[in-house]
């Protein structure tokens with residue numbers, strides 16, 4: 001039996017779709033990307049799949065920082081809650097472990 | 106009538122001195138954008154309202170720690186995001202959903218096993234896009250928390266994988282797998298919706 005040289009093999013659809021996150025997010029090693037592009041150029045179903053995959057992430061991005069309706073009655077409740085609470089002492093709960101990411105940006 | 110939005114400096118000073126007028130305009134000015142952030146993490150109204158209330162209180166209580174030179178919105182938003190995650194972790198609701206039913210299927214040789222439904226994504230199709238966008242929101246909300254949280258953090262709020270992993274206490278590889286599976290689920294949901302096969 002001949003030894004399979006994986007690097008010269010084309011990716012299958014399954015391998016491609018498994019790797020789509022790194023491909024779509026641009027975090028893929030160039031040589032892997034080249035192999036994936038090679039498969040894509042010859043495989044319309046995968047092209048179609050990739051297009052709708054990235055379209056989902058683009059649509060999701062549009063949900064960022066969208067304002068939502070806050071009913072007047074809720075705003076009033078929030079205001080009276082805050083007036084009541086802000087001058088009370090900060091509850092002495094055990095200190096939460098600080099999330100590492102809060103140090104950034 | 107609502108008062109004019111406050112300048113950032115006046116807002117900060119007012120919140121520091123617990124000025125009730127400033128607290129009122131703070132609610133007028135920021136409850137809607139903060140609610141928008143929170144509703145991406147949960148569409149459950151009572152959860153979302155609790156999180157909003159707690160976020161507003163935390164902003165006021167932590168205002169002394171805010172560094173004045175920067176824009177206050179990202180700082181406030183991070184409190185809302187952190188709060189949403191903490192709250193939802195604690196009050197996790199069991200979601201009955203089998204992601205496997207929505208994953209792509211392959212033949213034995215690794216080729217995609219059925220015709221791929223998709224959509225054009227043509228920006229001209231405003232109506233379709235609006236329709237798909239609300240379908241997308243519903244689909245995101247139908248994801249179980251362990252998939253929804255990383256997906257929203259990544260694809261809506263744009264946080265890097267490393268930060269998401271640290272916030273959720275997951276390995277980076279696990280975080281990526283969950284985001285990927287969530288995206289495959291959403292893609293399939295929208296594709297089936299679009300092709301009328303729901």
Ligand SMILES: [Zn+2]
Nearest residue numbers: 012013043046
């Ligand atoms: Zn393919």
